[in-house]
Amino acid sequence: MVHLDPAAHGPLHERIAAAVRRAVADGDLPPGARLPAARELASQLDVNINTVLRAYRELSAEDLVELRRGRGATVRKGADRARLYDLVDELLAEAARLGVSRGELAGILASRS
Incomplete structure:
Protein backbone atom coordinates (compact mmCIF):
# COMPACT_ATOMS: atom_id res chain seq x y z
CA MET A 1 0.00 0.00 0.00
CA VAL A 2 2.80 2.42 0.88
CA HIS A 3 5.86 2.13 -1.31
CA LEU A 4 8.93 4.35 -1.22
CA ASP A 5 10.30 5.69 -4.47
CA PRO A 6 13.88 4.38 -4.63
CA ALA A 7 14.93 7.36 -6.76
CA ALA A 8 13.62 9.90 -4.22
CA HIS A 9 15.99 11.75 -1.94
CA GLY A 10 15.49 13.33 1.43
CA PRO A 11 14.75 12.22 4.96
CA LEU A 12 12.92 8.91 5.28
CA HIS A 13 10.00 10.36 7.23
CA GLU A 14 9.37 12.88 4.43
CA ARG A 15 9.55 10.13 1.81
CA ILE A 16 7.06 8.02 3.76
CA ALA A 17 4.69 10.97 4.14
CA ALA A 18 5.01 11.69 0.41
CA ALA A 19 4.19 8.06 -0.40
CA VAL A 20 1.02 8.25 1.72
CA ARG A 21 0.05 11.58 0.09
CA ARG A 22 0.54 9.99 -3.33
CA ALA A 23 -1.56 6.96 -2.35
CA VAL A 24 -4.36 9.27 -1.18
CA ALA A 25 -4.17 11.39 -4.34
CA ASP A 26 -4.21 8.27 -6.54
CA GLY A 27 -7.22 6.87 -4.68
CA ASP A 28 -5.30 3.89 -3.33
CA LEU A 29 -6.06 5.17 0.19
CA PRO A 30 -9.61 6.59 0.12
CA PRO A 31 -11.09 8.62 3.00
CA GLY A 32 -11.73 6.35 5.97
CA ALA A 33 -9.02 3.86 4.98
CA ARG A 34 -6.73 2.72 7.75
CA LEU A 35 -3.03 3.13 7.25
CA PRO A 36 -0.78 0.24 8.20
CA ALA A 37 0.16 0.13 11.86
CA ALA A 38 3.37 2.07 12.41
CA ARG A 39 5.20 -1.04 13.62
CA GLU A 40 4.00 -3.04 10.59
CA LEU A 41 5.00 -0.34 8.10
CA ALA A 42 8.37 0.14 9.79
CA SER A 43 9.01 -3.57 9.44
CA GLN A 44 7.84 -3.60 5.81
CA LEU A 45 10.07 -0.65 4.88
CA ASP A 46 12.93 -1.75 7.16
CA VAL A 47 13.03 1.57 9.01
CA ASN A 48 12.80 2.59 12.65
CA ILE A 49 9.25 2.84 14.01
CA ASN A 50 9.94 6.42 15.13
CA THR A 51 10.53 7.34 11.48
CA VAL A 52 7.05 6.08 10.55
CA LEU A 53 5.49 7.77 13.58
CA ARG A 54 7.15 11.05 12.59
CA ALA A 55 5.69 10.73 9.06
CA TYR A 56 2.25 9.97 10.48
CA ARG A 57 2.45 13.00 12.82
CA GLU A 58 3.41 15.19 9.85
CA LEU A 59 0.39 13.90 7.89
CA SER A 60 -1.81 14.49 10.93
CA ALA A 61 -0.58 18.09 11.19
CA GLU A 62 -1.59 18.52 7.53
CA ASP A 63 -5.08 17.17 8.38
CA LEU A 64 -4.57 14.37 5.90
CA VAL A 65 -4.82 11.59 8.47
CA GLU A 66 -6.37 11.23 11.89
CA LEU A 67 -4.31 9.61 14.63
CA ARG A 68 -6.11 7.85 17.45
CA ARG A 69 -4.28 6.14 20.25
CA GLY A 70 -4.91 2.42 20.07
CA ARG A 71 -6.87 2.72 16.80
CA GLY A 72 -4.08 3.78 14.48
CA ALA A 73 -4.14 6.24 11.61
CA THR A 74 -7.00 6.70 9.16
CA VAL A 75 -7.33 8.91 6.11
CA ARG A 76 -9.56 11.88 6.95
CA LYS A 77 -12.79 12.54 5.10
CA GLY A 78 -12.06 15.09 2.40
CA ALA A 79 -8.38 14.20 2.39
CA ASP A 80 -8.65 13.26 -1.25
Missing part, protein backbone atom coordinates in the same frame (compact mmCIF):
# COMPACT_ATOMS: atom_id res chain seq x y z
CA ARG A 81 -9.20 16.95 -1.94
CA ALA A 82 -6.51 18.20 0.43
CA ARG A 83 -3.84 17.97 -2.26
CA LEU A 84 -6.07 19.92 -4.62
CA TYR A 85 -6.36 22.75 -2.09
CA ASP A 86 -2.59 22.75 -1.62
CA LEU A 87 -2.10 23.02 -5.39
CA VAL A 88 -4.61 25.87 -5.60
CA ASP A 89 -2.73 27.73 -2.86
CA GLU A 90 0.54 27.21 -4.74
CA LEU A 91 -1.06 28.39 -7.99
CA LEU A 92 -2.47 31.52 -6.34
CA ALA A 93 0.90 32.33 -4.79
CA GLU A 94 2.70 31.84 -8.11
CA ALA A 95 0.11 33.95 -9.95
CA ALA A 96 0.56 36.74 -7.40
CA ARG A 97 4.33 36.51 -7.77
CA LEU A 98 3.95 36.90 -11.53
CA GLY A 99 1.49 39.77 -11.17
CA VAL A 100 -1.46 37.79 -12.53
CA SER A 101 -4.75 38.82 -10.92
CA ARG A 102 -7.29 36.30 -9.71
CA GLY A 103 -9.60 37.38 -12.52
CA GLU A 104 -6.89 36.75 -15.10
CA LEU A 105 -6.10 33.43 -13.50
CA ALA A 106 -9.77 32.44 -13.58
CA GLY A 107 -9.80 33.28 -17.30
CA ILE A 108 -6.71 31.15 -17.88
CA LEU A 109 -8.28 28.23 -16.03
CA ALA A 110 -11.56 28.60 -17.92
CA SER A 111 -9.76 28.54 -21.26
CA ARG A 112 -8.01 25.28 -20.32
CA SER A 113 -11.16 23.29 -19.58
